[in-house]
Amino acid sequence: MKLDTIITGGTLVTAAGKTRADLGIRGERIAAVGRNLASGNRGAERIIDAKGRYVIPAGVDVHVHLDLPFMGSKSADDYNTGTKAAARGGITTVIDFAIPYGKETMNRAVDNWFKKAEGIACVDYSFHGTITDYRRHLREMPSLIERGIPTAKEFMIYANMGWQSDDGAIFSTLEEFKRLGAMLMVHAESCGVLDLLMARYDNPKDKRKYGVRLHNMTRPHFIEAEAIQRAITWCEVTGGKLFIVHMSTECGADLVKEAQERGVKVLAETCPQYLVLDDAVFDRKDGHLFASQPQIKTKADQRRLWRGLRENTVSNVSTDTCTCTLKHKSIWKGDYCKIPMGLPGLETMMPLVYTHGVLKRQLTPEQFVQKCCTDPAKVMGLYPTKGSLDVGTDADIAIIHPTKKTKVDWRKMETNADWSPYQGWALAGFAETTLCRGTVIVEDYKFTGQNGYGQFVPRKNPGNL
Ligand SMILES: [Zn+2]
Structure with a gap:
């Protein structure tokens, strides 16, 4: 031959x-x-x-945001620069979230995202649906599956953007997805107490005093853990498939592990920023640059997440790439509520996990490949075409x-x-x-x-x- x-x-x-x-x-x-x-x-x-x-096998990043409009601007990497960055980082497949704006349908959002990618993407791509109004959007899931998109995300926060899903939405979606063979992805942060803590510090004096550190102070660990626990409950009682996006905490990983041991179909990814950075970044002069949701946690969380990768509690590493420029980030002017959230990630994910995982003996080379290339392809229905x-x-x-x-x-x-x-x-x-x-x-x-x-x-x- x-x-x-x-x-x-x-x-x-x-x-x-x-x-x-x-x-x-x-x-x-x-x-x-x-x-x-x-x-x-x-x-x-x-x-x-x-x-x-x-x-x-080249890397598969199942969580990116390219050309995403948000906070009065849009993310600085589009399908051209973002996928070039991916290629240099050894990644040849990215999966982005098509987000409906206003009253748009999920199919319309997917059409919009196709237009962003077509003709300029330099590596292969796929999309996840995003459910912002489950009463209307759930009906569309069969047609998304037909288009090769068997996954969709719901947010447990972001009421202000009109994106938030409540318990009823998550429960109903998991029920329906079980029937359809689809998987629900969830941004797990608990809005009730988060909103209360943000309101508590919503005054000029505290904002001046604490600066970007308020980003952590308003998001204690239980904000993520309580939301993960609740999502797991709906997953367990419905028998649906659940995927926790960008898991950042030790307690979250413990909850996922316990659930998996009971046979609950829950998976969870983490991101390099939670594996190699810790909350000391918020003490830096340029600490606002590091703001993301969920925010970067502590060294103890890092250790737990590496262990999660080794023991398979954590299914894979993704970037949650959402690139902001210095100028874009600078609009915060001392008010942490106004920081555009997100970090660049596609070009450095594999090098970070390789260097801090393999070279620091936290992962074997095989585990590095498993968690950056093979398992992400498996969990998203791309294997063995990709990741092998x-x-x-x-x-x-x-x-x-x-x-x-x-x-x-x-x-x-x-x-x-x-x-x-x-x-x-x-x-x-x-x-x-x-x-x-x-x-x-x-x-x-x-x-x-x-x-x-x-x-x-x-x-x-x-x-x-
Ligand atoms: Zn994201």
Whole structure:
């Protein structure tokens, strides 16, 4: 069989183990895995030397916000810069949330998000629905599933944006999704006490005194834990599938673990910012830059979340990328309620998890691949097309150097962010080479792909790990 590209001499790392083998690609798929693929005359047009490198399935980020309108502006990374950043970070599939505005239907929101991506995305993409009005939106879920979108999110906060779902909404959605085979994703923060705490400090004196630290002070750990507990209750009694997005707390991870041990179908992701940053960032002069919802927690939470990844309580790592520029963040002017929330993340997720996970012996290389590439594909219904190195699957591959570190510098990155939460950090695990469906899109750490190469990937059967 003729091969188009052969990756030789590398160590293949999958969730299942490491092997020294070559990898042959024909068209968009992996066509052969074995020794000495380049020795016979296979007529390959391209040989990629991966000696001394790890060859892994490219990353799958199931939680991004690109080109998202919010707080009077929009996120600074669109489908072009965001997916270029993804490629450099070794990620070739992103899943974004199509959010209905005003009285829009979920299908209309998905149409809108297709328009944002088509013609400019550089890696593959998919969407989640967003349910902001379950009485109208639930009816649309069968048609979303038909479009290859078997997941949708509800927010337990954001009444002010008109997005909030109450217990009845979450209960009804889980009941209906069970029937349909869909999975409900939930932003779990408890609004009642959160709103009360925010009102308590809603005066100029406290805002001046505490500044951005009010962001933490109004969101104690129980804000997330109580909401996770409640969502788990509705999941348990309905038998539906639940996915907690951006879980940030130790107590949240404990609740998820206990529920999983009872057989409740609940999964939870976490994000790099909760694994490698802690609330000391809010004492910095530029602490407002680090504001996100939920907010960055403590070192104890970090340790619990790493353990959660090792013991599979935490299903995967996602970025929750929502890029704000310095100018955008500066509109807060001392009032933490006005900070545009969110962090850039696509370019640094895999390097952060590799460097702080694998090189600090918190994860094995196999676990790193499992939690950034394979399990996210599994839980979102993309596996084995994505997240695998098996013959017949998409040739989505990242080649990384196991130890070589480079310093993070936003000036040299593809993201539109004009700062980085990790500026100056020395990280290994950036993609030296990235392939998306057989095409090289990063070479020698630089993006070399094409605008519009990325395709929509339909999904089915989510929620299985
Ligand atoms: Zn998000």
